[in-house]
Amino acid sequence: MAETAGYFHAAYIAAGTLYVLYTASLVVRRRRVLRRIAALERGIGR
Amino acid sequence: MTTPRARAEGAPGRPLAEVAPARPALIDGWIVAAAVAVIAAYVRAIWFTPPEATQGLAQKIYYLHLPAALNAYLAFGVVFVTSIVYLWLRDDRADRVAEASAEVGLLFTTVVLTTGPIWGKPIWGTWWTWDARLTLTLFLWFIYAGYIVLRGAIIEPALRARYSAVLGILGALLIPFIHMSVYLFRTLHPMPIVLKPSAPSLPPEMLHTLLFSFAAFVLVYLALVRARYRLGLERVRLAELEASLEGGR
Numbered sequence: 001m002a003e004t005a006g007y008f009h010a011a012y013i014a015a016g017t018l019y020v021l022y023t024a025s026l027v028v029r030r031r032r033v034l035r036r037i038a039a040l041e042r043g044i045g046r
Numbered sequence: 047m048t049t050p051r052a053r054a055e056g057a058p059g060r061p062l063a064e065v066a067p068a069r070p071a072l073i074d075g076w077i078v079a080a081a082v083a084v085i086a087a088y089v090r091a092i093w094f095t096p097p098e099a100t101q102g103l104a105q106k107i108y109y110l111h112l113p114a115a116l117n118a119y120l121a122f123g124v125v126f127v128t129s130i131v132y133l134w135l136r137d138d139r140a141d142r143v144a145e146a147s148a149e150v151g152l153l154f155t156t157v158v159l160t161t162g163p164i165w166g167k168p169i170w171g172t173w174w175t176w177d178a179r180l181t182l183t184l185f186l187w188f189i190y191a192g193y194i195v196l197r198g199a200i201i202e203p204a205l206r207a208r209y210s211a212v213l214g215i216l217g218a219l220l221i222p223f224i225h226m227s228v229y230l231f232r233t234l235h236p237m238p239i240v241l242k243p244s245a246p247s248l249p250p251e252m253l254h255t256l257l258f259s260f261a262a263f264v265l266v267y268l269a270l271v272r273a274r275y276r277l278g279l280e281r282v283r284l285a286e287l288e289a290s291l292e293g294g295r
């Protein structure tokens with residue numbers, strides 16, 4: 001059997017990192033939009 | 047006693063604007079369920095599935111690579127259908143689903159294009175080769191990266207939705223060619239061993255792990271599309287608020 005454990009670990013870490021980074025990007029973008037909406041709504045309510 | 051709804055709407059005599067708006071959860075139950083499913087798929091693939099006899103542990107990259115490829119097909123298939131629906135009915139919801147699905151499909155294609163070369167290096171002896179399957183998948187990535195850039199470049203919503211629907215439909219037409227490329231051209235990429243007319247040629251324990259992993263990543267697809275759709279909806283609300291403030295000046 002070929003010794004390929006390093007590639008296997010690299011692929012699993014790379015894929016996991018991509019999924020986590022994309023989810024984090026969604027959270028960051030959403031937080032930014034929600035903060036802006038809240039700021040505008042406070043402005044309208046005044 | 048004050049009900050939660052009354053609390054959200056503001057106590058009597060207190061202006062609504064002073065009440066802090068309810069903060070929506072940034073990570074919802076779908077994302078948590080998808081994360082748990084992916085962790086379970088990783089555990090099953092790493093510790094509870096035997097390695098293949100000749101490739102060794104690198105063969106286990108299959109349980110990430112194929113589900114990512116199938117979910118990319120699914121995602122761009124949804125872009126294809128919802129883009130047609132948008133052009134037909136001019137329904138903004140269809141455009142938002144297409145936008146969300148294209149972005150998540152691009153993520154899955156990125157995973158395919160990352161895990162593929164990492165698997166190819168020990169088995170083929172090279173990270174990359176310009177064969178039909180790999181090159182067409184790279185073209186698919188460029189088309190949907192272009193789709194995302196196009197959406198960011200057009201400000202007028204109806205124009206943006208119409209142009210991106212056309213590109214979304216044309217991009218998805220590449221998928222049958224990508225799937226058939228291993229039959230149509232001489233390529234290094236192996237023939238399908240699951241998605242083929244005859245029965246899958248995988249031992250049952252490997253096939254079950256593959257199906258489990260595929261189901262987990264379908265859940266990831268649904269959770270991310272849902273979250274991205276919500277972001278799109280909130281961006282519309284923000285644009286409306288900004289427009290109403292501009293109009294009020």
